[in-house]
Amino acid sequence: MPASKISKDDLKRHLSEKLTDYTLVGPVKSRLAYKFDVISNVDRLEIEYTTTVLPPKKQFMPTVEPLIRFQGDGTAQLPLIPTDRPVALVALHSCDLIATDLIDTIFATAPGDPYYKTRRENAVILGVRCMEPCDTHAFCNAMGTLDQKGGADIFLTPLDHHFLVEPLSKKGETFLAGAALSHSGDEDAQAVGRIANERDKQFRSQEKVDLKALSDAMTTSRDHEIWDELAGECLACGTCNITCPTCYCFDMCDKMELSLVDGERRRSWDSCQLREFAEVAGGENFRGTRADRQRHRFFRKGKYLFDRYDLTGCVGCGRCVRQCVADIDPLEVYQRLLERRSARV
Amino acid sequence: MSESITIPEQTLYLPIPTPVTAVRMLTKTECLITVELDPDRIEPYRPGQFFMLSLPGIGEAPISVCSPPEAYPRLQLCVRRVGKVTAHLHQLAVGSTIGIRGPMGNGVPLEQLKGQDLLIAAGGLGMVPLHALINHIVKNRADYGTVTVLYGAKEPGELLFRDELLQWGSRGDLNLHIAVNIADEDWMGHVGMITTLFQYVSVDVAKTAAVIVGPPVMYHFVMQEIRKLNLPPERIFLSLERRMKCGVGKCGHCQINEITVCQDGPVFSYDQLKTLPEAI
């Protein structure tokens, strides 16, 4: 398919038209922070935005959702997830696109999670290329996720007055039908290259993290002094997990109506940094210290998911470090672990 | 090792209503619940697997299979009262209904154990899954060589399945050794940690497999004894306990290293565990 583009106004118009058939979800500004929200007026959409508080994963796995409904007659029923209207999830950054890939893999691995899959299949994703670092804390360039198209159905590249448009799936093509696309020439591609070059220099670190080397370094870093240092700083508040696009742990608990027979079994986002996360009913806690929990967090990001799925468990979005009041920075942690490894070699 | 779970994905978290057919207290804190599984909706189970038991409004808890595969579609579950779900399970009446999901996990690799001499070590509640295994062995006795069972409990009152222990001990084709840490006036048997029972153990390294289930603290000490026997690590099997919420490898609570205990375990060979530093 030849390269095409659409003017910014025409894209807005097209999105607006799609409101009849699609539920549009995209970044909006609420006070200081951005968040993904349902949009009924395209003017609210902030297509160029800094990272949201929560990742767009909440669209496929709500922060709280019913898994089972109990009924007064003693039976349990599955909740209905409406799919009559497809969802268009708009303006995901590359970090979130790659994170979506990862969660797709995990939640589709047998046995697949029916709730996640139903919502995911019902959505078309529009990714957007970041033409400058969205946030001073971001390190997507270091994690290799910058410019990646991951789970996108359409990938947009913003230029001065246009977006370059790349449909990446059948779903994407369907969504674009009727859009005022025009031909995009070599000069556009060249402009993107020029901007990207300038952009890359603005990231806080120019160094790439070698994912394989990081996983290997972690293998020999179980007793690294860094875990105790992090335990000294970490407040165990759970913010890093809750805001992470590649965290997916959840808790399950029942919530009953006042009838005491009708109710729900719900899942809600959980955090492995909380003290009780790995505690069993008998009282044994398999990660009872903050040091154990911090190591688990970073090993999950830098090693476990990579080893198992060959995908990075950290996409460098910077949400956790931006929102960590104790300033725990994953990139610094990775660099420290890699440093010792290179010092040894 | 395990067969893939064949339940439809849509019902991944849906508990199957299952009638309770018997409830019996085994000790002060453990009760034995018998249920009749719906064979159209719940597939056969094996020793070492577990089920999620649930009650609406109270929650779910993972409980080990206690009966041998031959009992299917009947299922026995031994429940220790430790939390809010188990406290409610203790109050179940015959004729009531509980929600069941499972069987979950890989279970003991019965195919690998066939034809081997077996050394089975149970610490405390570890006897529950091993009760399923030992009963399976008893029903298929010709499939196995010499079978030695070591069982350690804190005190005589905590010994599970006392009637069966007597039967096993008098069979003549099962070497059963029991130790309690603290004896009472009536206790005539061995007193000491389970590790002190290893003095009665001699194994043929060439054809012995070990299956060990107990609390985390036991593994540390029992493994010291097991190592002295020089059994190959791939023929030593342990079952791990972890916090579990979903039972289907999604919720992350039971994750150690890159694996989830509920899906990849709970039974692991010592060989596998050596690559999982958080495991024991």
Add this chain to the structure above:
Amino acid sequence: MAKPRIAFFDFACCEGCQLQVINLEAELLDVLDHVDIVTFREAMSEKSDDYDIAFIEGSITRASDIPRLEKIRENATVLIALGACATIAGVNALKNRRTPQENLRIVYGDDGDKFETFPVRPIDQVVEVDYYLHGCPIDKNEFLEMVKALLMGTAPKQWTSAVCVECKLRENECVYDLGRLCMGPISRGGCDAICPAYGNSCEACRGILPDANIPSMVEVLKAHGASEAEIERRFTNFTAIDKLVQEMEQPQ
């Protein structure tokens, strides 16, 4: 089965937590399908000593409170601390910064010796507490959840996660980004981060979490410009000083 009998009692408090219960309005009538409320001074004039569940609001501030509370404990099968004054001594504990004599003099002047008082304590320093409903005031929905759990004969949820969890789930901007200090990272949640959701800082009205990393929290407050006095104030606004000290002494 007979309906469980519920009683409400108050010690030193503003009775705002009991007001939260009354604020349930329509749901309170549904609750009455399952329980009998036999003592509730704020809402009714009848009284009874025959009850199963006692909700206690308020902190213990004088010697004569003790036998009264002990009597309630004796009568009740389940005893629940209702609100910050009862659970962690609440703002009342600010009084503990001075001696009882000083407090009496400041409040009552020359008539001080006509009143009794002693250092404020939460109720679990006097009797055993089965469950805690934290907050200043309590969250009325959490009260409902607790009643449901008790009716089902199960343990109510006792929050052990920080306010930050619920704050992030609501997608609030961080209060620190608004240029304010916040105790959310080490404070007990369960409040749905209601204060940060309206741009206000968390004042730890549900107490500091038992395993909180207090030294690091102090560093965070300092790094955001808090003076020693300000830090002291943040830590003791709602949390009885002696209890805080106890918790700081616990091994991590």
